[in-house]
Amino acid sequence: MELLTVRMQIPDGANLILGQAHFIKTAEDLYEAVVNTVPGAKFAVAFNEASGPCLVRVESNDESNDHELRRAAVANAQALAAGHAFVLLVRNAYPINLLGRVRDCFEVCAIFCATANPVEAILAQTGQGRAILGIVDGSSPKGVETEDDTKKRHEFVRKIGYKLEC
Amino acid sequence: MELLTVRMQIPDGANLILGQAHFIKTAEDLYEAVVNTVPGAKFAVAFNEASGPCLVRVESNDESNDHELRRAAVANAQALAAGHAFVLLVRNAYPINLLGRVRDCFEVCAIFCATANPVEAILAQTGQGRAILGIVDGSSPKGVETEDDTKKRHEFVRKIGYKLEC
Amino acid sequence: MELLTVRMQIPDGANLILGQAHFIKTAEDLYEAVVNTVPGAKFAVAFNEASGPCLVRVESNDESNDHELRRAAVANAQALAAGHAFVLLVRNAYPINLLGRVRDCFEVCAIFCATANPVEAILAQTGQGRAILGIVDGSSPKGVETEDDTKKRHEFVRKIGYKLEC
Amino acid sequence: MELLTVRMQIPDGANLILGQAHFIKTAEDLYEAVVNTVPGAKFAVAFNEASGPCLVRVESNDESNDHELRRAAVANAQALAAGHAFVLLVRNAYPINLLGRVRDCFEVCAIFCATANPVEAILAQTGQGRAILGIVDGSSPKGVETEDDTKKRHEFVRKIGYKLEC
Amino acid sequence: MELLTVRMQIPDGANLILGQAHFIKTAEDLYEAVVNTVPGAKFAVAFNEASGPCLVRVESNDESNDHELRRAAVANAQALAAGHAFVLLVRNAYPINLLGRVRDCFEVCAIFCATANPVEAILAQTGQGRAILGIVDGSSPKGVETEDDTKKRHEFVRKIGYKLEC
Amino acid sequence: MELLTVRMQIPDGANLILGQAHFIKTAEDLYEAVVNTVPGAKFAVAFNEASGPCLVRVESNDESNDHELRRAAVANAQALAAGHAFVLLVRNAYPINLLGRVRDCFEVCAIFCATANPVEAILAQTGQGRAILGIVDGSSPKGVETEDDTKKRHEFVRKIGYKLEC
Numbered sequence: 003m004e005l006l007t008v009r010m011q012i013p014d015g016a017n018l019i020l021g022q023a024h025f026i027k028t029a030e031d032l033y034e035a036v037v038n039t040v041p042g043a044k045f046a047v048a049f050n051e052a053s054g055p056c057l058v059r060v061e062s063n064d065e066s067n068d069h070e071l072r073r074a075a076v077a078n079a080q081a082l083a084a085g086h087a088f089v090l091l092v093r094n095a096y097p098i099n100l101l102g103r104v105r106d107c108f109e110v111c112a113i114f115c116a117t118a119n120p121v122e123a124i125l126a127q128t129g130q131g132r133a134i135l136g137i138v139d140g141s142s143p144k145g146v147e148t149e150d151d152t153k154k155r156h157e158f159v160r161k162i163g164y165k166l167e168c
Numbered sequence: 169m170e171l172l173t174v175r176m177q178i179p180d181g182a183n184l185i186l187g188q189a190h191f192i193k194t195a196e197d198l199y200e201a202v203v204n205t206v207p208g209a210k211f212a213v214a215f216n217e218a219s220g221p222c223l224v225r226v227e228s229n230d231e232s233n234d235h236e237l238r239r240a241a242v243a244n245a246q247a248l249a250a251g252h253a254f255v256l257l258v259r260n261a262y263p264i265n266l267l268g269r270v271r272d273c274f275e276v277c278a279i280f281c282a283t284a285n286p287v288e289a290i291l292a293q294t295g296q297g298r299a300i301l302g303i304v305d306g307s308s309p310k311g312v313e314t315e316d317d318t319k320k321r322h323e324f325v326r327k328i329g330y331k332l333e334c
Numbered sequence: 335m336e337l338l339t340v341r342m343q344i345p346d347g348a349n350l351i352l353g354q355a356h357f358i359k360t361a362e363d364l365y366e367a368v369v370n371t372v373p374g375a376k377f378a379v380a381f382n383e384a385s386g387p388c389l390v391r392v393e394s395n396d397e398s399n400d401h402e403l404r405r406a407a408v409a410n411a412q413a414l415a416a417g418h419a420f421v422l423l424v425r426n427a428y429p430i431n432l433l434g435r436v437r438d439c440f441e442v443c444a445i446f447c448a449t450a451n452p453v454e455a456i457l458a459q460t461g462q463g464r465a466i467l468g469i470v471d472g473s474s475p476k477g478v479e480t481e482d483d484t485k486k487r488h489e490f491v492r493k494i495g496y497k498l499e500c
Numbered sequence: 501m502e503l504l505t506v507r508m509q510i511p512d513g514a515n516l517i518l519g520q521a522h523f524i525k526t527a528e529d530l531y532e533a534v535v536n537t538v539p540g541a542k543f544a545v546a547f548n549e550a551s552g553p554c555l556v557r558v559e560s561n562d563e564s565n566d567h568e569l570r571r572a573a574v575a576n577a578q579a580l581a582a583g584h585a586f587v588l589l590v591r592n593a594y595p596i597n598l599l600g601r602v603r604d605c606f607e608v609c610a611i612f613c614a615t616a617n618p619v620e621a622i623l624a625q626t627g628q629g630r631a632i633l634g635i636v637d638g639s640s641p642k643g644v645e646t647e648d649d650t651k652k653r654h655e656f657v658r659k660i661g662y663k664l665e666c
Numbered sequence: 667m668e669l670l671t672v673r674m675q676i677p678d679g680a681n682l683i684l685g686q687a688h689f690i691k692t693a694e695d696l697y698e699a700v701v702n703t704v705p706g707a708k709f710a711v712a713f714n715e716a717s718g719p720c721l722v723r724v725e726s727n728d729e730s731n732d733h734e735l736r737r738a739a740v741a742n743a744q745a746l747a748a749g750h751a752f753v754l755l756v757r758n759a760y761p762i763n764l765l766g767r768v769r770d771c772f773e774v775c776a777i778f779c780a781t782a783n784p785v786e787a788i789l790a791q792t793g794q795g796r797a798i799l800g801i802v803d804g805s806s807p808k809g810v811e812t813e814d815d816t817k818k819r820h821e822f823v824r825k826i827g828y829k830l831e832c
Numbered sequence: 833m834e835l836l837t838v839r840m841q842i843p844d845g846a847n848l849i850l851g852q853a854h855f856i857k858t859a860e861d862l863y864e865a866v867v868n869t870v871p872g873a874k875f876a877v878a879f880n881e882a883s884g885p886c887l888v889r890v891e892s893n894d895e896s897n898d899h900e901l902r903r904a905a906v907a908n909a910q911a912l913a914a915g916h917a918f919v920l921l922v923r924n925a926y927p928i929n930l931l932g933r934v935r936d937c938f939e940v941c942a943i944f945c946a947t948a949n950p951v952e953a954i955l956a957q958t959g960q961g962r963a964i965l966g967i968v969d970g971s972s973p974k975g976v977e978t979e980d981d982t983k984k985r986h987e988f989v990r991k992i993g994y995k996l997e998c
Contacts, residue, residue, distance in 0.1 A: 003173055003290065007335055007460055019443075022305070024263055024282045027325050030996055037993055038606050039929050040870055052306025053285050057313040059321060063993060076312055085306035086283060097356055098440045099869050102932065105271075105437075106604060108264045108536050111185075111279040113443040116356045117418060119385050124335065124458045124465045126290045126302055128173055133290050133302030136458055136465030139354070140384025140417035146408055147389040155391060156832035159359050163867055163893060166860055168820035169339055169456065188471070190429055190448045193491050196664055203661055204772050205597050206538055218472025219451050223479040225487060229661060242478055251472035252449060265537050268600065271437075272770060274430050274702050277351075277445040292456045292468055294339055299456050299468030322998035329535055329561060332528055334986035362830055369827055370938050371763050372704055395827060431703050434766065438936060440868050488666035495701055495727060498694055500654035501837055501954065505667055505792055517775075520969070522927055522946045525989050550970025551949050555977040557985060574976055583970035584947060595688055596772050603769075603935075606928045609849075609943040611775040614688045615750060617717050622667065622790045622797050624954045624966055626837055631954050631966030634790055634797030637686070638716025638749035644740055645721040653723060657691050671833055671958055683941075761854055762938045769935075777941040780854045781916060783883050788833065788956045788963045800956055800963030803852070804882025804915035810906055811887040819889060823857050 003128050005135070008081045010089075010121040011074045017097050018078075018121060019090040019104055020137065021113040026051050026059050028088055028109040033061040035103040036092065043095035048075035052085025052131070064093070082123055084132040086111075098164075115139045169294050171301070174247045176255075176287040177240045183263050184244075184287060185256040185270055186303065187279040192217050192225050194254055194275040199227040201269040202258065209261035214241035218251025218297070230259075248289055250298040252277075264330075281305045335460050337467070340413045342421075342453040343406045349429050350410075350453060351422040351436055352469065353445040358383050358391050360420055360441040365393040367435040368424065375427035380407035384417025384463070396425075414455055416464040418443075430496075447471045501626050503633070506579045508587075508619040509572045515595050516576075516619060517588040517602055518635065519611040524549050524557050526586055526607040531559040533601040534590065541593035546573040550583025550629070562591075580621055582630040584609075596662075613637045667792050669799070672745045674753075674785040675738045681761050682742075682785060683754040683768055684801065685777040690715050690723050692752055692773040697725040699767040700756065707759035712739035716749025716795070728757075746787055748796040750775075762828075779803045833958050835965070838911045840919075840951040841904045847927050848908075848951060849920040849934055850967065851943040856881050856889050858918055858939040863891040865933040866922065873925035878905040882915025882961070894923070912953055914962040916941075928994075945969045 012018050023032075032047045046062035046069075058079045062072040071091045078089040088110075092100065097116030104110060115121060119140030126133045147155065160167040178184050189198075198213045212228035212235075224245045228238040237257045244255040254276075258266065263282030270276060281287060285306030292299045313321065326333040344350050355364075364379045378394035378401075390411045394404040403423045410421040420442075424432065429448030436442060447453060451472030458465045479487065492499040510516050521530075530545045544560035544567075556577045560570040569589045576587040586608075590598065595614030602608060613619065617638030624631045645653065658665040676682050687696075696711045710726035710733075722743045726736040735755045742753040752774075756764065761780030768774060779785060783804030790797045811819065824831040842848050853862075862877045876892035876899075888909045892902040901921045908919040918940075922930065927946030934940060945951060949970030956963045977985065990997040 003171060005171075005335060005337075005458075007458075022279075022281060022303075024305075026321050027264075027330055030322070030325065030331070033996060034994070041925065041929065042872075050309045052283070052309075055317070056307050056310040057317055058309045058311070059313055060318070061996065080309060080312070083308040084302075085285065085304065085308060086281065095871065097443075098359075099871065101440065101443065102438065102936075106268065106932075108267065109282075111267065111282050113354075115354060115418065116441075116443050117384070119417065120462060122460055122462055122465070124460075124467060126171075126173075126304070128288055128290075128304050130286060130288055131304045131306060131308045133288070133304045135290060135302040136467040137354075138417065138458070138460050138463045138465045139356075140463060141388050142384075142415040142417060142463045143382045143390045143412060144388040145390070146412070147391055151387070151389055152392070153832065155358050156362070156830065159362065160832075164359055164864070165362070166820065166863060166891065168817065168824075169337060171337075188445075188447060188469075190471075192487050193430075193496055196488070196491065196497070199664060200662070207593065207597065208540075216475045218449070218475075221483070222473050222476040223483055224475045224477070225479055226484070227664065246475060246478070249474040250468075251451060251470065251474060252447065261539065265539065268604075272434065272600075274433065275448075277433065277448050292337075292339075292470070294454055294456075294470050296452060296454055297470045297472065297474045299454070299470040301456060301468040319998065322996065326998075330532070332531060332559065332986065334983065334990075365830060366828070373759065373763065374706075393830065427705065431705065434770075438766075485666065488664065492666075496698070498654065498697060498725065500651065500658075501835060503667060503669075503790075503835075505790075520943075520945060520967075522969075524985050525928075525994055528986070528989065528995070548973045550947070550972075553981070554971050554974040555981055556973045556975070557977055558982070578973060578976070581972040582966075583949065583968065583972060584945065596691075599772065599775065600770065604932065606931065607946075609931065609946050611686075613686060613750065614773075614775050615716070617749060618794060620792055620794055620797070622792075622799060624835075624837075624968070626952055626954075626968050628950060628952055629968045629970065629972045631952070631968045633954060633966040634748075634799040635686075636749065636790070636792050636795045636797040637688075638795065639720050640716075640747040640749060640795045641714045641722045641744060642720040643722070644744070645723055649719070649721055650724070653690050654694070657694065662691055663694070669833060669835075669956075671956075762857075765938065765941065766936065777852075779852060779916065780939075780941050781882070783915065784960060786958055786960055786963070788958075788965060800914075800965040801852075802915065802956070802958050802961045802963040803854075804961065805886050806913040806915060806961045807880045807882075807888045807910060808886040809888070810910070811889055815885070815887055816890070819856050820860070823860065828857055829860070 006125050008123045010078050013070050013074050016091045016093050017118045019116045022111040023088050023109040024086050025109050029059040029061045031107050035107050039103045040095035040099050045092035046071040046075040047090045048079035049088040084134045172291050174289045176244050179236050179240050182257045182259050183284045185282045188277040189254050189275040190252050191275050195225040195227045197273050201273050205269045206261035206265050211258035212237040212241040213256045214245035215254040250300045338457050340455045342410050345402050345406050348423045348425050349450045351448045354443045355420050355441040356418050357441050361391040361393045363439050367439050371435045372427035372431050377424035378403040378407040379422045380411035381420040416466045504623050506621045508576050511568050511572050514589045514591050515616045517614045520609045521586050521607040522584050523607050527557040527559045529605050533605050537601045538593035538597050543590035544569040544573040545588045546577035547586040582632045670789050672787045674742050677734050677738050680755045680757050681782045683780045686775045687752050687773040688750050689773050693723040693725045695771050699771050703767045704759035704763050709756035710735040710739040711754045712743035713752040748798045836955050838953045840908050843900050843904050846921045846923050847948045849946045852941040853918050853939040854916050855939050859889040859891045861937050865937050869933045870925035870929050875922035876901040876905040877920045878909035879918040914964045
């Protein structure tokens, strides 16, 4: 067994949701999950079929920018090369909008990360194939928030409208 | 710390759901989750108690074939040897039928995979015990689907009745 | 890439839920999830912000014991040092009460473990940061339950009132 | 406003799930919900479109018996005549298997009942249309269970395998 | 058909959750739902079996006060006399803690109300049995909140710890 | 007891979700549910407090058009006058995007309807207060879809992107 690190491509302004599922219907069901939740979201989902033809299965509603989201989702799925992994790249929507629906998708087992940060996937390569072991999602903490930082955090969340100012 | 690879036993016609839970009631609650969802499903669940007597806790409704599902579930749980891991082997039902109910089980933390493919678990062994790091689920992708492959995928999912033909 | 093992601090009588989320609002939303589920629960949640100031974000309702839960949650989050990881330490409540609500929290991707056992996290350190690869949760199994053990398990779960005695 | 009572047709061996949804996609999404949950279930779903052409929208996988389930689902939807109501009739599956998936269907607002009992719907007729006010589901209670009845109830649920005998 | 009004008994300090389910296992599954969510909750659940012996099925963990919760739950179920209705009375827990778990119970179709207010159920009586049509839950509004009322509402919710003061 | 009919105000381009909840925190939690799900949604929620001051509790993020959504939500809540009822009016989002999140809100018991159709609520007035008995949501069905109508329905759902064209 060999361990390796693979960096995900995250196009400008996109967020990445990375998970484990099963069955080729995943691509279509995740497509519906996103389209039915956030009107106007642009996205691509790629799923690694893990038996038979073993193809990267792809759905996308993003026709712009030379299919940038589709190409990046496929590139990420191929770079991971782990069976039954899926990659969802989305613009005009945020993971907070979508995680519940992705989690409830009939085929989804696990979600590894949801982020716009730089992402490295830690993988194991065996004779059979690849496993996702973990995700480096952004940077390590540099300190602990002070009372003032806490206050600013609360204010920020309210300023962007996610909690009520009161 | 030592890394090791363990292959799961998946009896013919069975699917494997592998996850992390807590508390010995997991075995009984997963039993109920399956029985209450798919009439006729035959299955066994094994859960690794991780404190006190540290026994593999097992429930099964499969009385046939020399208790093949029960024996394989126990063998897998013992081969993993990771505290609080659970193994569910099921026939006459598919992961797509069951994942939501397994996920919603009061004790379940995570689902690593759901598959009928060959499975290798990547584990870490420490002085204390074992951790599941990741799962090699089937094979790595060999290519990206073409438009024709996409069409066939859509047709296949509809032919088996999982989506409407229209 | 370097692999390392980090032991979690679990104060007496506390349970640990360890997971992956995103966005600094996680700390506040997990606070609400616990407070709205188990009256009287005392707890602290620490979340590793993974971009910008990269601070450990903390919420707690535990004012007693020199803020033991808060300090331990922060110490665990710093020891993990994995971006977007969260640590929830809780007293007067059990993971079985809370897992569903934690899982359904808008920002939560994954739950690695829920336990009062000794816990070692297996981590990968890269130039960018850290990934949680897996969790050693308590001890490995020492054997398989006998019919008598099964009977005692069923009786124990009923004696503590979690299933009906009948 | 006029109140009226309408009796539902429940074919032999079928169960009825009656609810409120919105949008003509309901019919297709409920079809997928059932097919993805219980292999072998035979069913029909009818949904009352409540604007535009105002047609009863129907999906079914039941080709047998002169389309008995489809015809009964449509007849029930027409007899109710309440906008956005849906009727699901199912054989080879039980409501307990399906309620969670029906409830989680993107379009579903409410479930009025799930039963194999005789059913009367109580309706209000106004100049605009009809509202479902409530459901007479089977018979009123004739008494309170004794300790012996409780024991028999527990035994029955275990005898049919829905809870563990222990 | 006759319409009638029935007042629910809500013992001091208790909250009432009133709903529609199916199958006699409801009583046992709701028992588990409560016990597994709020440690220390005292409660009784009564369910109106609607076929065969048509008994009020009851489970309770409340041994105190001459079984006041059990007696009130049964009295309410009998007063409703609607098939497949259930009544949950709980102390030391609040509906906000429990509603999600009650809703996710395998047998539950609908929840009519969750309240500590005076409750009148509006019922229809037919030759077959009874239907719950609606619930008068407390009093009608007397006005609209002013900005000052809104401020006090926000403060109150924070003062009791359900949202963060910030 | 008196029965009456009340027509809901639905501003142009808005959808109405009508339900039953409990506790004044409902207004704030539904606010968060919408804001966290559909970026750009404009909405107002009004909740009928049913004890103490009995005020209509309101939250809204709609500052435009002379607070049209807020005013209509309040007017609807007052017209219903049923304790613990809530009214959600939303623009730039559809019920299909939001129903799951509304349903999962800690305080929500029931959802009566989700619609842009004309809506009449059927209410009962007693000496104590009011109960919502049912909802006339749009019009009654005028016929059953033909095979051609089914085909057009499938095509329409795909044309607007909610299902994949294939």
